[in-house]
Amino acid sequence: SAVISQKPSRDICQRGTSLTIQCQVDSQVTMMFWYRQQPGQSLTLIATANQGSEATYESGFVIDKFPISRPNLTFSTLTVSNMSPEDSSIYLCSVEEEGTYEQYFGPGTRLTVT
Amino acid sequence: GENVEQHPSTLSVQEGDSAVIKCTYSDSASNYFPWYKQELGKGPQLIIDIRSNVGEKKDQRIAVTLNKTAKHFSLHITETQPEDSAVYFCAATGFQKLVFGTGTRLLVSP
Numbered sequence: 001s002a003v004i005s006q007k008p009s010r011d012i013c014q015r016g017t018s019l020t021i022q023c024q025v026d027s028q029v030t031m032m033f034w035y036r037q038q039p040g041q042s043l044t045l046i047a048t049a050n051q052g053s054e055a056t057y058e059s060g061f062v063i064d065k066f067p068i069s070r071p072n073l074t075f076s077t078l079t080v081s082n083m084s085p086e087d088s089s090i091y092l093c094s095v096e097e098e099g100t101y102e103q104y105f106g107p108g109t110r111l112t113v114t
Numbered sequence: 115g116e117n118v119e120q121h122p123s124t125l126s127v128q129e130g131d132s133a134v135i136k137c138t139y140s141d142s143a144s145n146y147f148p149w150y151k152q153e154l155g156k157g158p159q160l161i162i163d164i165r166s167n168v169g170e171k172k173d174q175r176i177a178v179t180l181n182k183t184a185k186h187f188s189l190h191i192t193e194t195q196p197e198d199s200a201v202y203f204c205a206a207t208g209f210q211k212l213v214f215g216t217g218t219r220l221l222v223s224p
Contacts, residue, residue: 001160033212042203043158043214092157101146101207105157 004106012112020079023093028073031096083113116141120215137204138186144206194222
């Protein structure tokens with residue numbers, strides 16, 4: 001399975017600022033996903049990021065708040081904009097092994113907004 | 115859209131006992147059902163999965179069963195060990211998107 005890394009692993013940010021999270025994969029993948037996991041909760045899909053096309057956002061998530069880039073087949077970024085304490089969560093990227101539905105997750109970015 | 119329910123929310127067992135976690139899903143078109151283990155401070159790890167054309171799958175001490183008619187699937191862990199302690203999530207997908215259950219916190223006591 002693919003090896004996925006995320007940067008930063010954790011951060012503490014002030015409200016009103018923005019943070020960009022990076023996701024790097026050790027192999028080329030078509031499908032990448034960004035999830036949010038609020039403290040003690042399950043995983044919620046934010047958006048699907050395919051290379052060469054605009055990200056597809058799930059209900060309740062908008063591009064202005066969570067802009068995503070996917071410049072190539074091994075890298076993606078998620079920006080959390082104009083942060084508030086409610087944005088304090090773990091943000092996870094995942095990739096799908098080609099044609100299998102199997103998703104593999106990165107270690108997550110733990111964000112605290114004060 | 116798909117909705118996945120998971121029970122129980124917490125499960126405490128003694129080392130060596132078996133543990134069973136159950137999930138139900140709503141979309142009859144779903145055809146892939148993975149299980150993830152998430153340890154504290156880590157991302158979810160895919161531990162086993164099953165597809166709609168299979169009723170049961172085993173991998174050493176873990177097994178998953180699927181009943182498509184009833185739209186439920188279960189994770190079975192035998193001979194539990196303290197290192198099995200974690201949060202387990204089921205998920206279901208119909209078209210390239212995973213919908214996760216609410217998670218089960220499993221605690222295995224020595």
